[in-house]
Amino acid sequence: MKENIIINGDCIEKLKDLDEKSVDLIFADPPYWMRTGGILKRVEGTDFDGCHDAWDRFSSLEDYEEFTRLWLTACRRVLKDNGSIWVIGGMQCIYTIGAAMQDTGFWLINDVIWHKKNPTPNFMGTRLANSHETLIWAARSKSSAYTFNYKTGKELNHDTVNDEEFRNGVRKQMGSVWRIAVCNGSERLKDQKGDKVHSTQKPLDLLERIIAISSKPGDLVLDPFAGTMTTGVAAKKLGRNYIMIERDKGYCSYGKDRLDATDFCDTPIARAEYDKKPPKVTVQEMIKNGVLMAGEDFYLKKGGPVATLRSDGKLEYKGTVMDMHSCAAVARGSRAERLNGFDFWFVLRDGKLRPIADIREEYRKTIY
Numbered sequence: 001m002k003e004n005i006i007i008n009g010d011c012i013e014k015l016k017d018l019d020e021k022s023v024d025l026i027f028a029d030p031p032y033w034m035r036t037g038g039i040l041k042r043v044e045g046t047d048f049d050g051c052h053d054a055w056d057r058f059s060s061l062e063d064y065e066e067f068t069r070l071w072l073t074a075c076r077r078v079l080k081d082n083g084s085i086w087v088i089g090g091m092q093c094i095y096t097i098g099a100a101m102q103d104t105g106f107w108l109i110n111d112v113i114w115h116k117k118n119p120t121p122n123f124m125g126t127r128l129a130n131s132h133e134t135l136i137w138a139a140r141s142k143s144s145a146y147t148f149n150y151k152t153g154k155e156l157n158h159d160t161v162n163d164e165e166f167r168n169g170v171r172k173q174m175g176s177v178w179r180i181a182v183c184n185g186s187e188r189l190k191d192q193k194g195d196k197v198h199s200t201q202k203p204l205d206l207l208e209r210i211i212a213i214s215s216k217p218g219d220l221v222l223d224p225f226a227g228t229m230t231t232g233v234a235a236k237k238l239g240r241n242y243i244m245i246e247r248d249k250g251y252c253s254y255g256k257d258r259l260d261a262t263d264f265c266d267t268p269i270a271r272a273e274y275d276k277k278p279p280k281v282t283v284q285e286m287i288k289n290g291v292l293m294a295g296e297d298f299y300l301k302k303g304g305p306v307a308t309l310r311s312d313g314k315l316e317y318k319g320t321v322m323d324m325h326s327c328a329a330v331a332r333g334s335r336a337e338r339l340n341g342f343d344f345w346f347v348l349r350d351g352k353l354r355p356i357a358d359i360r361e362e363y364r365k366t367i368y
């Protein structure tokens with residue numbers, strides 16, 4: 001299947017041409033069905049260029065529900081078993097979408113509030129200003145082992161860690177309220193007359209965050225409502241592949257130029273370096289390579305019970321043979337069946353007790 005392409009057409013039709021279970025991550029920013037009923041006026045009388053485009057018109061709630069169910073089903077068909085989907089929307093549509101996602105078989109992981117740092121005001125002062133949109137993140141099914149780059153999320157979390165704390169090394173879990181500015185300034189695509197190309201272009205920061213935390217380098221990212229191709233640009237910058245579907249030829253053309261002008265940015269975030277798991281090392285391998293010795297004694301930290309290491313990597317403790325994790329639990333009198341033996345066992349080196357975890361770390365450094 002071709003990757004790194006823009007497909008011009010209706011996504012419900014075009015998704016039929018993609019292979020089943022071929023996509024790792026989907027981001028969808030579907031029509032909101034804003035129901036603004038014509039041009040909104042600012043207080044001083046000028047037009048507000050919100051979203052009243054032809055692509056956002058539906059005849060009834062049933063019509064919008066049917067459309068939502070069809071594109072979600074088409075997306076789910078192409079999503080890998082361990083894939084996940086993000087859908088963004090405002091209060092007009094997100095409840096319909098959330099219900100349809102569950103009906104279609106998706107398994108909700110999180111809902112996220114995108115708190116806009118610079119929202120459009122409610123010009124008439126008749127209700128609260130809409131200062132957020134909601135994102136729903138869902139896995140293909142309950143049993144999906146979806147990607148979540150937890151530590152990358154910590155590196156990107158500037159919502160609950162301020163700049164000074166961040167510089168001083170403070171890192172906190174990423175939460176579900178994200179403070180990101182709406183797309184403005186030089187990032188906003190303009191036509192030759194200087195008008196906005198698209199009424200709902202999303203900020204690149206939002207898409208980069210989503211792709212960085214929920215996909216792996218080289219993964220395939222799909223956007224069925226690609227607009228100005230913000231998703232494709234974020235994917236390309238982060239070293240992911242993309243398929244962008246968009247019905248409007250003009251948006252495709254602006255989006256293509258945008259993608260052509262984008263390069264891969266090689267950073268630890270793009271490489272998902274913070275979430276790389278260290279290679280697995282077994283006790284047997286450590287014995288084979290002479291960093292642990294069969295027949296030597298294993299101690300608990302405070303000189304507690306001694307077990308003996310066997311050549312098969314197991315421990316003998318008070319006449320019973322066990323793996324070192326079960327043995328750690330027994331020797332510590334824990335209620336758990338197993339404890340991480342690397343954290344609990346020590347060996348004697350140069351007359352001092354050294355944790356097995358340290359010995360393993362030193363060994364890892366010699367092989368990678």
Ligand SMILES: C[S@@+](CC[C@H](N)C(=O)[O-])C[C@H]1O[C@@H](n2cnc3c(N)ncnc32)[C@H](O)[C@@H]1O
Nearest residue numbers: 010011029055201202225226227228230246247
């Ligand atoms: C909310 S906008 C997406 C904006 C995009 N996220 C961006 O940053 O530019 C929705 C887009 O979906 C497109 N669209 C609407 N219905 C479609 C359909 N059935 N198939 C493909 N694209 C569609 C519209 O032309 C519009 O550009």
